[in-house]
Amino acid sequence: MNRTSWVITNFTLFLLLVLMAASVQSSLLHWLIGWRATIQVVIVIFTYICLYRSPTEALLFSIVAFFSIGLMSNMLQSVSVFSAICMFLALRTVRTRIYSSSPVHFTWTALGAIFGFHLISWLTAEIFETNPPHAHVLDWVLEVLITSLFVRLLYVIFIWLDRQTKRLTIIELNS
Amino acid sequence: MFGFFELDLKKLLLVILILALPLISVNLERRDSDTGPRWYEQPVLWIVHPTQEFFSKFALGVSHTTSHYLNLVNIKTENRVSKEEVLKLKQDLAQVVEVKLENSRLKQQLQFQEESPNNLLGAQVIGVDLWGEYSSLNINKGSDHGIIKGMAVITREGAVGYILNSSAKYATVLALTDQNAVIDVLVQRTRARGISEGIGRDLCRIKYLQRTDDVQIGDLVITSGFDGIFPKGFPVGLVTKVSKKNYGVTQNVEMRPVVDTNRLEEVFIVIAPDIRESKLTPTDTDADKLAEKPSDKPVEKTIDKVPVKAKPTQ
Numbered sequence: 001m002n003r004t005s006w007v008i009t010n011f012t013l014f015l016l017l018v019l020m021a022a023s024v025q026s027s028l029l030h031w032l033i034g035w036r037a038t039i040q041v042v043i044v045i046f047t048y049i050c051l052y053r054s055p056t057e058a059l060l061f062s063i064v065a066f067f068s069i070g071l072m073s074n075m076l077q078s079v080s081v082f083s084a085i086c087m088f089l090a091l092r093t094v095r096t097r098i099y100s101s102s103p104v105h106f107t108w109t110a111l112g113a114i115f116g117f118h119l120i121s122w123l124t125a126e127i128f129e130t131n132p133p134h135a136h137v138l139d140w141v142l143e144v145l146i147t148s149l150f151v152r153l154l155y156v157i158f159i160w161l162d163r164q165t166k167r168l169t170i171i172e173l174n175s
Numbered sequence: 176m177f178g179f180f181e182l183d184l185k186k187l188l189l190v191i192l193i194l195a196l197p198l199i200s201v202n203l204e205r206r207d208s209d210t211g212p213r214w215y216e217q218p219v220l221w222i223v224h225p226t227q228e229f230f231s232k233f234a235l236g237v238s239h240t241t242s243h244y245l246n247l248v249n250i251k252t253e254n255r256v257s258k259e260e261v262l263k264l265k266q267d268l269a270q271v272v273e274v275k276l277e278n279s280r281l282k283q284q285l286q287f288q289e290e291s292p293n294n295l296l297g298a299q300v301i302g303v304d305l306w307g308e309y310s311s312l313n314i315n316k317g318s319d320h321g322i323i324k325g326m327a328v329i330t331r332e333g334a335v336g337y338i339l340n341s342s343a344k345y346a347t348v349l350a351l352t353d354q355n356a357v358i359d360v361l362v363q364r365t366r367a368r369g370i371s372e373g374i375g376r377d378l379c380r381i382k383y384l385q386r387t388d389d390v391q392i393g394d395l396v397i398t399s400g401f402d403g404i405f406p407k408g409f410p411v412g413l414v415t416k417v418s419k420k421n422y423g424v425t426q427n428v429e430m431r432p433v434v435d436t437n438r439l440e441e442v443f444i445v446i447a448p449d450i451r452e453s454k455l456t457p458t459d460t461d462a463d464k465l466a467e468k469p470s471d472k473p474v475e476k477t478i479d480k481v482p483v484k485a486k487p488t489q
Contacts, residue, residue: 026313027302036307036437072302074309074339074353122308131354133308134375143307 003166010165011057015065017161018045022069037142039150040114042069046084047110048158050091062088075121079128083121087113107151111144118143284441287331293406295329295443296320301345303437310350310373310436312336316444317344325404327445333410333433334358334398335442346444350436351411352377359399360411365389368399369428371411377435379412381428388426390417396430406445 001009021041029038046065050058066084070077094109118140125132288295298316316322318341328335328348336356339349349356352373360371360381367388369381384390394414400407412430419426 022305023302026305030303030437038307042305069305072313073305074311074347074349074355075304075306118306118308121306125308131372133354136307136376139307 001166006166007057010162010167011061013161013165014045014049014061015068018042018065019068021045022072026072033146036136037139037146040143040147041150041154043087043114043117044110044147044151044154045158046087047091047113048106048155050088050113051095051106051109055092058092059085059088075125076129079121079124082124083117086120086124087117090116103152103155106155107148110151111148114144114147115140280441283331284443288443291443294446296322296446298346298442298444300439300442308375310336310353310356310375311339312348312350312436312439312442314346314348314442314444315344317341317346319343321446322346322444327405328442329405329409329445330434330439330442333412334405335434335436335439337404338444348442351379351432351434352436358405358411359402360396361399362388362390362414363395363397363408364391365394368401371396371430374429377431377437378415379430379432381414381430382425384426384428386419386424386426390414390426390428392417404445 025038025041033039042065046062049061053061062084063081066080067077070080073080091109091113094112098105118135122133122135284297288297296316298314298320300312301315302313304311312328312335314328322338322341324338324340326338328337334351336348336350336353337358339347341347350373351358351371352375354373354375356371356373358371359368361368362381362384365388367384367390369384369388371379371381374380381390381396392414396411396414398405398407398409398411410433412432414428415431416429417426418428
């Protein structure tokens with residue numbers, strides 16, 4: 001396989017991972033946890049892609065992924081995609097200003113992205129929707145806290161996936 | 176002559192002595208055995224008995240230890256086997272309990288489906304909304320099963336929501352608590368009519384209730400049937416808050432739906448609603464649980480439904 005094929009494979013793999021994560025989040029994790037707040041694997045994947053991919057690839061991923069998972073929610077797909085693009089811009093800004101290859105940096109960025117996504121999607125819905133949803137800030141904070149327990153593990157999985165698909169991981173890029 | 180008998184006297188005496196010794200000892204044994212050991216036997220016995228006792232005790236000790244050890248090994252093995260058996264039995268018991276509960280639940284569902292005058296289709300909830308701000312459910316039945324947009328979704332306890340969209344095999348249900356969900360409702364006790372609208376957090380608001388309408392905390396809210404989607408008289412929720420401003424023609428009423436959408440496993444889709452009022456009411460337990468201040472008045476049954484046997488489409 002040439003480099004382009006590996007890139008496409010990696011892109012597809014992460015896209016499938018997002019869809020799988022969204023499915024698990026809305027079914028299994030919901031039954032297990034029993035709250036509205038859940039482990040936001042989707043946004044952690046999204047953060048990884050936004051931070052460690054080229055802007056074009058990350059933007060394309062954001063649009064495709066959030067358009068697809070928009071089908072799994074009553075949230076308008078346009079609101080979903082718009083929020084994703086806003087978050088993409090925010091994450092790229094973070095990457096430009098404060099950049100570090102450490103998992104700690106990734107963890108904090110991902111946790112910020114979870115809260116940020118909820119905030120942006122709520123604000124977007126508040127502006128554009130006729131019947132906007134109510135902001136459940138405590139649920140958002142709870143999601144951040146729950147997800148923080150799993151970010152490091154997910155980070156390791158992403159690095160492993162990158163290695164399997166011959167993508168240069170962030171660690172290799174920095175070494 | 177004596178040549179033939181030429182014997183060595185010493186040898187002869189020795190032979191006689193050897194032969195005589197056992198005889199003498201037999202004879203000695205038979206004499207005064209009840210007087211105890213003799214003086215020459217004492218030293219031997221002093222040595223022999225304690226030694227015997229020591230070795231006997233040692234042998235017994237070893238034997239006991241060995242048998243204890245073997246028993247322990249056996250007990251350990253038996254214990255392990257017993258533990259495994261107990262664990263397996265516990266698992267079996269848990270499964271049996273789960274199956275019993277499921278069976279009971281499904282029996283109730285089936286009974287409800289059979290007794291309902293509406294044409295109902297059972298479906299399983301396979302997922303909830305991805306984002307917590309919205310309230311929708313995904314079910315494992317779709318347009319292939321005759322489900323179309325707008326159909327009412329109910330459970331034995333009350334109304335859940337309605338079909339938002341459906342694909343071939345799956346459908347999305349908009350729960351009553353979603354901010355986009357609206358249905359026509361009646362306060363059962365006073366027949367005051369309003370529109371229920373979801374406000375999230377498992378609550379709904381009843382809009383357009385006249386200021387003069389008699390609504391109390393704990394009142395049961397039912398479907399009016401005017402929307403042509405829900406069967407009439409189906410429980411929706413219990414009033415949890417009533418407030419009136421100093422001005423205006425309406426009052427603010429909040430209710431908690433009788434069905435908790437977060438814990439739903441099975442639902443029914445009303446394929447063809449019977450517009451006559453249903454006699455289904457929430458149980459006392461539901462009422463106690465859901466109402467912050469339940470009404471003292473008993474929940475009334477209104478119009479008896481006609482016992483039409485439902486024929487599920489599946």
